[in-house]
Amino acid sequence: MIPITREERQWFLRNLAQGLVNYMGVLEPPVPVEELLKNPPPLYDSDFGVVDMYSNLWDATFARPPSRRGSIFVRIDLEPEERRFVLARETLSALITSKHGRAMGLFDLLLPNLRESAEYFASCLLAPAPLLDAYQEQGGRGRGVARTFSIPQSIALRCWEDFASVN
Amino acid sequence: MSMQSLNQLVARSIIDPSVVQAFSAGRMEEVISELDFSNDIHKRLAHLGAKSWAEYAVLAYRYVKAAEEVAVRIQLPSPLEGLLPGQERAEDEQAA
Numbered sequence: 001m002i003p004i005t006r007e008e009r010q011w012f013l014r015n016l017a018q019g020l021v022n023y024m025g026v027l028e029p030p031v032p033v034e035e036l037l038k039n040p041p042p043l044y045d046s047d048f049g050v051v052d053m054y055s056n057l058w059d060a061t062f063a064r065p066p067s068r069r070g071s072i073f074v075r076i077d078l079e080p081e082e083r084r085f086v087l088a089r090e091t092l093s094a095l096i097t098s099k100h101g102r103a104m105g106l107f108d109l110l111l112p113n114l115r116e117s118a119e120y121f122a123s124c125l126l127a128p129a130p131l132l133d134a135y136q137e138q139g140g141r142g143r144g145v146a147r148t149f150s151i152p153q154s155i156a157l158r159c160w161e162d163f164a165s166v167n
Numbered sequence: 168m169s170m171q172s173l174n175q176l177v178a179r180s181i182i183d184p185s186v187v188q189a190f191s192a193g194r195m196e197e198v199i200s201e202l203d204f205s206n207d208i209h210k211r212l213a214h215l216g217a218k219s220w221a222e223y224a225v226l227a228y229r230y231v232k233a234a235e236e237v238a239v240r241i242q243l244p245s246p247l248e249g250l251l252p253g254q255e256r257a258e259d260e261q262a263a
Contacts, residue, residue, distance in 0.1 A: 020181060
């Protein structure tokens with residue numbers, strides 16, 4: 001695999017996330033990430049799923065049991081915004097280990113920086129630039145991003161800063 | 168426009184297997200032809216070699232970005248070009 005820069009990786013991740021947003025036909029926030037995982041595109045029928053778990057060890061993790069559907073195992077007691085974010089984050093693991101993701105070469109490209117890539121991907125999936133753009137045009141401000149997009153405050157701040165730096 | 172087309176292609180590839188199938192079969196020219204790329208970029212992307220679709224996308228990004236940066240530089244007037252007509256006019260006025 002060729003070495004790639006963070007900027008190139010982020011560009012690629014932004015567009016992957018946008019592809020899923022386009023598939024869902026999302027016109028306004030919040031992006032229904034759990035709905036996507038429960039009713040995935042046919043291509044990911046055997047890769048997307050959600051299983052609630054009681055755990056103190058992690059917030060969420062993707063696992064693919066042998067010859068069974070891959071699923072995100074998520075702590076049942078998370079706040080709704082936190083739950084949405086960790087589900088979006090783990091969606092990248094589901095994608096890169098899927099048959100289609102491997103055929104795309106996602107595994108080799110994204111595995112070396114998986115955690116950072118997954119968090120960036122999650123922020124793009126939950127707060128896509130076109131929706132942030134529309135939000136801003138309607139007078140939305142940074143302080144309202146978390147509530148409007150239903151994401152954790154720390155993630156909202158980062159999304160807004162990234163968005164403001166590009167626009 | 169080219170970067171926008173490339174963005175759309177990468178976005179499409181995550182849910183449409185035909186993009187990766189075309190890449191694997193060496194038929195990217197067919198896919199590229201459907202999109203709004205300039206002739207130069209079209210030719211380059213149609214024959215860009217890569218080991219995987221993801222690698223192809225990154226290489227395409229590098230090429231399109233570089234091409235668009237060159238285009239922006241060409242569109243910007245050179246400071247020299249902007250001054251010369253004025254200087255000539257000033258010289259003409261002095262001569263008169």
